[in-house]
Amino acid sequence: xxxxxxxxxxxxxxxxxxxxxxxxxxxxxxxxxxxxxxxxxxxxxxxxxxxxxxxxxxxxxxxxxxxxxxxxxxxxxxxxxxxxxxxxxxxxxxxxxxxxxxxxxxxxxxxxxxxxxxxxxxxxxxxxxxxxxxxxxxxxxxxxxxxxxxxxxxxxxxxxxxxxxxxxxxxxxxxxxxxxxxxxxxxxxxxxxxxxxxxxxxxxxxxxxxxxxxxxxxxxxxxxxxxxxxxxxxxxxxxxxxxxxxxxxxxxxxxxxxxxxxxxxxxxxxxxxxxxxxxxxxxxxx
Numbered sequence: 001x002x003x004x005x006x007x008x009x010x011x012x013x014x015x016x017x018x019x020x021x022x023x024x025x026x027x028x029x030x031x032x033x034x035x036x037x038x039x040x041x042x043x044x045x046x047x048x049x050x051x052x053x054x055x056x057x058x059x060x061x062x063x064x065x066x067x068x069x070x071x072x073x074x075x076x077x078x079x080x081x082x083x084x085x086x087x088x089x090x091x092x093x094x095x096x097x098x099x100x101x102x103x104x105x106x107x108x109x110x111x112x113x114x115x116x117x118x119x120x121x122x123x124x125x126x127x128x129x130x131x132x133x134x135x136x137x138x139x140x141x142x143x144x145x146x147x148x149x150x151x152x153x154x155x156x157x158x159x160x161x162x163x164x165x166x167x168x169x170x171x172x173x174x175x176x177x178x179x180x181x182x183x184x185x186x187x188x189x190x191x192x193x194x195x196x197x198x199x200x201x202x203x204x205x206x207x208x209x210x211x212x213x214x215x216x217x218x219x220x221x222x223x224x225x226x227x228x229x230x231x232x233x234x235x236x237x238x239x240x241x242x243x244x245x246x247x248x249x250x251x252x253x254x255x256x257x258x259x260x261x262x263x264x265x266x267x268x269x270x271x272x273x274x275x276x277x278x279x280x281x282x283x284x285x286x
Contacts, residue, residue: 025042025169025170025171026041026042026043026170026171026174026223026226026227026284040219041170042170042171042173042174042220042223043168043169043170043173045219045220045223046165046170046173046174046177046219046220047162047165047166047173048219049177049216049219049220050101050158050159050161050162050165051159051162052215053097053098053100053101053158053212054098054155054158054159054162055155056094056095056097056098056212057094057095057098057151057154057155057158058151058152058155059090059094060087060090060091060092060093060094060095060151061091061148061151061152061155063086063087063090063091064087064088064091064120064144064147064148064151065148066083066087067080067083067084067087067140067144068141068144068145068148070083071084071137071140071141071144072141077128077132077133077136077137080137080140081124081140084120084123084124084140084144085124087120087144088117088120088121088124091117091120091147091151092117092121092195092196092201092204092205092208093204093208095114095117095151095154096205096208096209096212097208097209097211097212097215098154098158098212099184099189099190099209099212099213100180100181100184100209100212100213100216101157101158101161113150114150114193114195115195116143116146116147116149116150117147117150117195117196118195118196118198119143119146119147120143120144120146120147121196121199122143122198122199123136123139123140123142123143123144124140125199126139126140170284171284171285172284174220174223174224174281174283174284175281175282175283175284175285176281177216177220178220178224178277178278178280178281178284179277179278179281181213181214181216181217181274181277182274182275182277182278182281183274184213185210185213185242185270185271185273185274185277186270186271186274188267188270190206190209190210190213190270191206191256191258191263191266191267192258194206194256197255200254200255201254202250202253202254202255202256203250203251203253203254203256206246206250206256206266207246207250210242210243210246210266210270211243214239214242214243214273217235217239221235221236224280224283227280227283227284228279228280228283231276231279231280231283232280234276234279235273235276235277235280238269238272238273238275238276239273241269241272241273242266242269242270242272242273245265245266245268245269246266246269249262249263249265249266250262250266
């Protein structure tokens with residue numbers, strides 16, 4: 001899979017925020033505000049989003065590792081395949097849901113080689129006609145071993161992104177995360193490099209990538225609402241439109257034409273939402 005590079009403008013905006021808002025704090029919502037966790041500051045809410053991304057990838061690695069151990073042991077091949085089928089779904093979903101992380105990455109090797117996930121899915125779907133399925137078992141073991149290694153590397157890299165931000169101020173982190181969501185939606189890297197096209201799962205990957213990025217909004221929305229209710233409402237309205245547009249254009253579709261009308265409609269809805277996230281980022285940039 002191609003690496004997701006940072007937009008130069010986004011990084012410039014983030015660095016500017018750091019210089020002008022180093023000591024800034026973000027006002028906390030009043031008790032009772034929807035989604036608001038009073039035990040978390042704005043900084044903790046942002047860092048929780050980074051941790052959720054890393055934890056999601058780790059969850060994929062864990063279930064993949066369980067398959068590796070089963071394949072090494074004496075469990076019947078049919079049971080191993082059943083576990084592998086469950087695991088690969090979690091691995092694919094959690095990895096794709098965290099791809100927004102690499103908008104913040106400067107083009108390093110943090111992004112896992114997603115072909116490893118393709119191989120794991122292929123090995124899970126392989127038909128076995130032999131009595132012992134020895135070769136299929138070996139192929140499945142090799143594929144899941146490689147996939148879990150890639151997910152482990154991606155999880156470590158995602159966690160490192162959190163560590164780099166632990167000393168930054170609330171407002172800096174809020175501005176950066178809102179900008180990152182905007183860049184990710186606007187660049188539409190979520191509509192590129194589908195790894196499971198041969199299995200008719202383009203829609204699944206696209207949905208995981210978009211929903212994974214939009215879920216960040218839940219933790220940080222209350223702080224935006226305190227700063228500007230109009231922008232808060234606009235983001236919620238545009239979010240609903242993007243999700244509705246995505247569902248309408250991917251329902252029952254196995255293979256997506258990235259240059260087609262359906263994806264174009266989703267991209268337009270994503271761009272409209274990105275505009276509102278950039279407005280929100282500006283609330284904390286100075």
